[in-house]
Amino acid sequence: MTYDIAIIGAGPAGVSAAINAKILDKSFIWLAGSAESKKVSRAEKILNYPGLPDISGEELSAALKRHCDTLSISPTAAKVTGIYPSKTSFTILTGDEAPVARSVILCLGVESFKPVPGELDFIGRGVSYCATCDGFLYRGKTIAVLCTDKRLEHEISFLAGLASKVYLMPMYPGCEVKGDNIQIIHKYPVSFQGGMRLERVCFKDGEITVDGAFLLKESLPPASLISGLATTGDGHISVSRSCATNIPGVFAAGDCTGRPYQYAKAVGEGNVAAHSAVEYLAALDK
Amino acid sequence: MTYDIAIIGAGPAGVSAAINAKILDKSFIWLAGSAESKKVSRAEKILNYPGLPDISGEELSAALKRHCDTLSISPTAAKVTGIYPSKTSFTILTGDEAPVARSVILCLGVESFKPVPGELDFIGRGVSYCATCDGFLYRGKTIAVLCTDKRLEHEISFLAGLASKVYLMPMYPGCEVKGDNIQIIHKYPVSFQGGMRLERVCFKDGEITVDGAFLLKESLPPASLISGLATTGDGHISVSRSCATNIPGVFAAGDCTGRPYQYAKAVGEGNVAAHSAVEYLAALDK
Numbered sequence: 165m166t167y168d169i170a171i172i173g174a175g176p177a178g179v180s181a182a183i184n185a186k187i188l189d190k191s192f193i194w195l196a197g198s199a200e201s202k203k204v205s206r207a208e209k210i211l212n213y214p215g216l217p218d219i220s221g222e223e224l225s226a227a228l229k230r231h232c233d234t235l236s237i238s239p240t241a242a243k244v245t246g247i248y249p250s251k252t253s254f255t256i257l258t259g260d261e262a263p264v265a266r267s268v269i270l271c272l273g274v275e276s277f278k279p280v281p282g283e284l285d286f287i288g289r290g291v292s293y294c295a296t297c298d299g300f301l302y303r304g305k306t307i308a309v310l311c312t313d314k315r316l317e318h319e320i321s322f323l324a325g326l327a328s329k330v331y332l333m334p335m336y337p338g339c340e341v342k343g344d345n346i347q348i349i350h351k352y353p354v355s356f357q358g359g360m361r362l363e364r365v366c367f368k369d370g371e372i373t374v375d376g377a378f379l380l381k382e383s384l385p386p387a388s389l390i391s392g393l394a395t396t397g398d399g400h401i402s403v404s405r406s407c408a409t410n411i412p413g414v415f416a417a418g419d420c421t422g423r424p425y426q427y428a429k430a431v432g433e434g435n436v437a438a439h440s441a442v443e444y445l446a447a448l449d450k
Numbered sequence: 451m452t453y454d455i456a457i458i459g460a461g462p463a464g465v466s467a468a469i470n471a472k473i474l475d476k477s478f479i480w481l482a483g484s485a486e487s488k489k490v491s492r493a494e495k496i497l498n499y500p501g502l503p504d505i506s507g508e509e510l511s512a513a514l515k516r517h518c519d520t521l522s523i524s525p526t527a528a529k530v531t532g533i534y535p536s537k538t539s540f541t542i543l544t545g546d547e548a549p550v551a552r553s554v555i556l557c558l559g560v561e562s563f564k565p566v567p568g569e570l571d572f573i574g575r576g577v578s579y580c581a582t583c584d585g586f587l588y589r590g591k592t593i594a595v596l597c598t599d600k601r602l603e604h605e606i607s608f609l610a611g612l613a614s615k616v617y618l619m620p621m622y623p624g625c626e627v628k629g630d631n632i633q634i635i636h637k638y639p640v641s642f643q644g645g646m647r648l649e650r651v652c653f654k655d656g657e658i659t660v661d662g663a664f665l666l667k668e669s670l671p672p673a674s675l676i677s678g679l680a681t682t683g684d685g686h687i688s689v690s691r692s693c694a695t696n697i698p699g700v701f702a703a704g705d706c707t708g709r710p711y712q713y714a715k716a717v718g719e720g721n722v723a724a725h726s727a728v729e730y731l732a733a734l735d736k
Binding site for chain 1: 466469473497498500502513520710712721
């Protein structure tokens, strides 16, 4: 089956897009790295989400979840690793399945860790965001693994089972992964370097030689997901007032489109993006 | 006193802008034709305001009001009839006072009655939106009065006390204004015509000769409020992604900036406009 819309992300923008896709009676698939937005739940106090005064992030998360429940919709846990356009549809690559949709709404949030200089240049040439997709390419090789989230530790273990040597950079406290072939480095890279392929991960005070690097993050740099997606100078997705990106059929909403990083802005854009996607589909069907 | 921000309108966009102006600790004046948005209250069922599933318009209105109450903010009932820019501030004309603010956020909603062809051309030359402001100019003269809202009937009576003849076009059921010099016409004008000044109000099947015309509406065409404000072909206010209009210091949010006419979009833009106004003020203060 080809879905009308694929919604990527389950923060407030994704929730709003999904609510509207449902109400506007479109078929859609809703994918999210983790089934709900961690960022919302983490907020201590939200004073400016109109209609819900003075609530905690957890309460807003719960309210959004209840709203989805009343409409019988919920995101599917799946890490999207790539989106490939064909003539009139998009194939969404995940670890497991590859659903197809006629339009896409990106609600990716913002990556708290900026791309490392060189990172985007070596995508597909040594830099990977998906252990299960690309791990087997590095059997018996030396790899660097940068991980921003404890919940992704199983991917580290998976990679350590394949590679001969893993330089592990955990970007969170309390890393519990251990292994004879794992060397932990408590530094953040300053650049990725190499020729045709990635060869070196560089730090302020030295470098390591690797065959590849895995960046295990909760949210991916937008440009790494769809080839040719226009972004602003500071890494946000460029969108029009109607939340359209430069790629016909691809829309974006929420923090990934830029500041202010605000819940109200995110739900507003999720709403607009869903309406724009529906208009786009109507024009296709003419 | 000069306010940091003047917010015009008390629909969801105005509420969101006011909440954020308050939280961002700015001094602001909040003006609205009627103290709350009629349009929201009228909505029967709202399914897609994230976090408040399946509520009525009245319930959403009440929730927004409660939110404002927790922050001790509320709009002042005042019909804004014009906004005049000076070097670093804006004077807001109302029937009574003329507050001054360094920035303006327009949350005007959408006029349900489109401007009549010729209407905007004769602003200040026979076409007026404010009985108390311009009524005295028509003492002993013949005027047309188009009124879209029963709650504005006192303005009709005021005008009938000044003019020698009033052609009244009530655009609502149950008009109760009566007077020897009032002639009711149950038609909607097709155009306003004249030379240097308005001379004729034309209908499909005839015309009347007048010295002036008063258009008593709940919300005004944006271009009638601020001279030089850029609008789109269909009468919405042109804004950037940051809700900035073409006039520095003037921002706009909600239905007045275009479709989709949605509560979530409106609160999102109110939030963005407030943040943009605060950035604008910070730049001024540098």
